[in-house]
Amino acid sequence: MSKRFGDIHALREIDFSAADGHITGLLGPNGAGKSTALRILCTTLRADGGAATLDGLDIRAAPLAVRSRIGVLPHNANLYGNLTARENIAYYAALQGMRNRAEAVAQVMAKLDIEDIADRRAKGFSQGQRVRVALARALVHDPQTLILDEPTNGLDVMATRALRDAIGERRNAGCCVLFSSHVMQEVAALCDRIVILAAGSVALAGSADGIRAATGCDDLEDAFVSVVGNSSDGDDAYRTWVG
Amino acid sequence: MPRLTNGAWVVFRKELLDSLRERRALISAFVFGPLFGPALFAAILGFTVSRQVDESLQPIAVPAIGAANAANLLGHLHGALIDIEHDRFADVRALRDAVRRGDVEVGLVVDEGFAAALRSGAPARLWVVADSSNNANQIAEGRLRSALSAYGRIVGANRLQLRGVDPAVTQPLAVLTDDVSTPSARAILILGMMTYFLIFATLLGGIQVAIDATAGERDRGTMEPLLTLAVPRSSLVIGKFSCTLLFMAASLGLAIASFGVAARFLPLAEVGMSANLGPAVCLGIYCAMLPFAVLGAGMMMTVASYTKSFREAQTYTSLAMVVPALPIIVIAMNPLQPSLAWMLVPSLSQHLLVTGLIKGETVVATHAATSAASTVLLAALCVFATVMRYRSERLLI
Known part of the structure; x- marks a missing residue:
């Protein structure tokens, strides 16, 4: 898929797959x-070129389905x-x-342990409570594919752990989970497969071990920097990405 | 199709619940629009009318210079409830200054040679000291002038009679007026402004809902997840539009009802007018105005969905509120008769229909139908434009 916003190439012919x-992890x-790719898959943005199937x-062709x-x-x-x-x-x-509906709502609330706040107005919720309710909202119809864009942003340890458990449960139920993050440890701990994106292209894809082997780095963070920046100087690499 | 209507119904119910829990939306719909306008209107009206009525019955005091020369005139003025104050100002300059400052409504200066001129039959001079830039003094000035000319006519008639001439020969014409207007038609001079207030009340009623449901939803970060659901975008728009329309229609109904109640307390009868705002007329006005609520809801949805933030939406929807009022302001300056062609213009057609209803005229069925059809058609275009916007990815970026 490719996507441009004016002069900016947000995605340059990226190609990856995510299995049930x-x-x-993106x-x-x-x-x-990352967000652009996920938004195209959610059908809220349209790719300029290429195709994706779900x-x-x-x-x-079939956004509603x-x-x-x-x-x-x-x-x-x-x-x-x-x-x-x-x-x-x-x-x-x-x-x-x-x-x-009532039954499904009750079930998903029980699963995500939010029954204690079920009948409170969302205005006063903490970030953790908000994310859990938003996840429950996304899961209520028991979708085959779950797409999460930086879900752990701003969450404390307990909330992050609860979210990871929920994501793991979906995988074990045979669903496809696709999520994005810029936090390496999180991706390493959770993902079966990692797709590394840099400057709108797929730099490398594979399992955590596969990526370590391909780059010859023991540490995933080193591997990441070497893949993304093709340089030992992380700052330089970072400037190239954002520039 | 079932998915479309079902989705729209779900969205409508949620927006309704959300708005009913939002104080801003409620105040805008049920307090500001419908009550504030008519209350203000009634207050201004009551004040103006009662002033007109009261002032012609109450004596006014007019300071004068040199009035001692005109004893007979003073007697006449006293009969016309005008009391002359002799000693309030020392000279003409002090009197003029007081009028200019607005301390005195109107003053009178009598020429030193007034009595002599009157005796000799030459025109006897008087000056009315007035400030024509000050509207508030017009009634007092008018009363003084008409009392003075009435006195002049009496003196003139006496002179002719003394010379053996019938004063009637100086009045070759008797111009009389046959006023064919009815009290309720005369009331249109005042109640004609009502449509203006009704349009504002209608738009104010739903503006908050429209903003919350579109620009507000995007600003708060609830729009993006909503767009990932298996609901046609048209259902989302129709649901939100329907809720906006409900608020506007309710606000319009309340505004008309409060006008109907306020009209009972206006002293219109004392100035020869009557407010033709009984329940049947109010219902007629509601039916005539309802298509405008449909258009208003569509218009506000469109404006709010094409703006980028809550703030921007508030600015542009406020500006958009002025647009429907423009045709009414224009015809306030150039009155026109209802015709089929004018019925094609939304807001203007509603104004003409409402005005006709208040005058007690029978509504022409084709006029009412044309007005409703053209207004609803334009509303449909607005809804369509909003749906296109919701289908575009520009809604999010």
Whole structure:
């Protein structure tokens, strides 16, 4: 897929896959094109060139069918402050056209352990509570594919751990999980497969071990820097990415 | 299709719940628009009317210089409830200054040779000291002038009679007026402004909902996840539009009702007017104005969805509120008769229909239908433009 915003090449013919039963991590510095790639897969942006398929569906040709199969947690996603956690989740369930909604909402709230805040208005929620409700909202229709854009941003340790557990559970249930992060440790700890993006291109893709082997680095962070920057000087590499 | 209507219904219910819990939206819809306008209107109106009524019944005091020369005139003025104050100002200059400052509404200066001129039959001079740039003094000045000319006519008639001539020969014409207007048609001079207030009340009622549901949703970060759901974008727009419309329609209804109530307390009868705002007329006005609420909701949705932030949306929707008022301001200066062609212009057509209803005229069915059709058609175009915007990725970036 390729995508331009004016003169900026956000994505230059990136090519990767994410399989069911696996957690695939998009890793890259800020501005590498992670969010753009995920937004195209969520059908909120349209690629200028190339194609993507999800469960065999062309995302451009059948956006509604694609959307019914995905659950999305966008970057900095927020809740409706005037609605309670339960109402926020039920709204999405209703929009997805679900039938036994009340039951599904109760189940997903139990799974993510947010029953204690179920009937409180979302206005006063902490960042951790907000992300958990937003994740519950994305999972309420039991989507085959879960897409998360920097979900752990601004979360404390406990909230991050709860989120990781939830993501792991989806994988174990045979779903496809695709998520982006710029935090290496997180990706290393969680992902079965890593796609490293830099300046709108795929720099390298593989398992954590595969990446270590390919770069000849023992430490994933060193491997990352060597892949992305092709230089031992990380600062220089960083400037090239953002420039 | 079921997905479209089902989705729109879900969005509508959520926006309604959200707005009912939002104090800003509620105040804008149910306090500001519908109550503030009519209350202000009634207050201004009541004040003006009662002033006109009261001032013609109450004596006014007019300071004068040299009035001692005109004893008879003073007697006449006293009969016309005008009391002359002799000693308030020492000279003409002090009197002029007081009028210019606005301390005195109007003053009178009598020429030194007034009595002599009157006796000899030459024109006897008087000056009315007035400030024509000050509207508030016009009533007092008018009363003084008409009392003076009435006195002049009496003196003239007496002179003719003394010479054996019938004073009627100096009045070859008797110009009388046959006023065909009805009290409720005369009231249009005042109630014609009502449409203006109704348009504002309608738009104010839904403006907050429209902004919250579009630009606000994007600003708060709830738009992007919403767009990833398996709901046609048109359902989202129709749901949000319907909620905006509901608020506007409710606000319009409240505004008309409060006008109807306020009109009962206005002293219109005392100036020969009557407010034709009974329940049936109010209902008629509501039906005539309802298509405008549809257009208003569409217009505000479009404006709010093409702006980039909450703040920008507030600025542009406020500006957009002025647009529907423009045709009404223009025809306030150049009055025109209702015709089928004018019924194609939204807001103007509603104004003409409402004005007709208040005058007690029968509404022409084709006029009402044309007005509603053209207004709703334009509203549909607005909704379509909003749907296009929601389908574009520019909504997010």
